[in-house]
Amino acid sequence: MKEQGKIFMGLAAFVLVMAIVYGVWTMNSDLGIEAAGTTALALAFALCVFIGFYLGFTAKRVDTGAGDNPEAEVADDAGELGFFAPHSWQPLSLAIGGALAFLGVIFGWWLLYWSIPIIVIGLFGWVFEFYRGENQNQ
Known part of the structure; x- marks a missing residue:
């Protein structure tokens, strides 16, 4: 989970840079910043930060998975993944x-x-x- 958290934090940094670039690029002297796209990119940044923080925080509380071990084999991640509810209406x-x-x-x-x-x-x-x-x- 630690690696996935790092990936989402990296994605958050990229989206933040793109939000700033988009806001500057679409700035109009009469109307100001284009609000819809800039707001959407800012919210996408916030969501990436939320997910990255959650994954990083959870990685500290659970055992290290095979995805965090650079020398792990595919078979190391096999086994029971947890309890999932049977059919539900x-x-x-x-x-x-x-x-x-x-x-x-x-x-x-x-x-x-x-x-x-x-x-x-x-x-x-x-x-x-x-x-x-x-x-x-x-």
Whole structure:
């Protein structure tokens, strides 16, 4: 994870330089800096910094992986990657609720009355999925 963190921090530095270059290049004496592209690049920089910081911070707390060892073989990274939930219907509920919420922005805020309960039900169902039903931990 340490290497991935360095890659994202390097990407963040590149995007910051490009944001500055883009802002200077598109500067108009009458209108100022072109706002949409400069803002998008600044937000991309912030996202790269967030991901790079998270990966670097997490790398300090977990064991060194095969990706951080320059002499590692491909087979060194084989094995169990973690626990992943079996089939779940909760993401479908969240997707439907999210789609209705975004449609509410387009067609009218009244759609949020139906979308928010669907999102809440899907969120609680996903969080507490392993506390009830066939996937309950014993």
